[in-house]
Amino acid sequence: MTKKIRTYSAEFKAEAVKKIADNDGNISATAKQLGIAMQTLSNWHNKANQGKLEGTAQYDPELIAVIEENKRLKRQLKVAEEEREILKKATAYFARHS
Template sequence: MSKKHKTYTTEFKAEAIKLIEANQGNVSETARQLSISMQTLSNWNTKAKARTLAGTKQYSPDLNALLEENKKLKQQLKIAEMEREFLKKAAAYFAKESQ
């Protein structure tokens, strides 16, 4: 016989995350209180902190998209700043050489 896989609602997961916070972050105690696997609860907690667990206050698909876009824009800005710095040095070098 195979073990039946239990599915939890997003509301239950959100409440479990709130209970972890109420227990000062003690995942094992919260798992014991809810009679669920500590690993399952730990996975939910990790996802909630990463803002990818639906039903928690941290989760927002729009927010996740904005955070990704922000990360890409910061990378592009860093590259542009490096290019600008290189061009400044090149311009100074050629200006000095032409004199």
């Protein structure tokens, strides 16, 4: 049995998060009304509070750009550290065999 992965538009997510306030902050009741999983709605709510959910008042595109740049730089750092370790080992090898 395969599960269908449902995708939701940014507008739907933003409206769902707004409905939480209409239900006095009750995520469970809001999720039942919308027919989505409570954990999914909770994740959207957390992202909205962090400014990462597009379409909400807290959304900050500059924050998203900084987060993406941070991820890219972390990947580059990891590659550079791995290259440095390889060069250290190669230097030690050639120093022993020269």
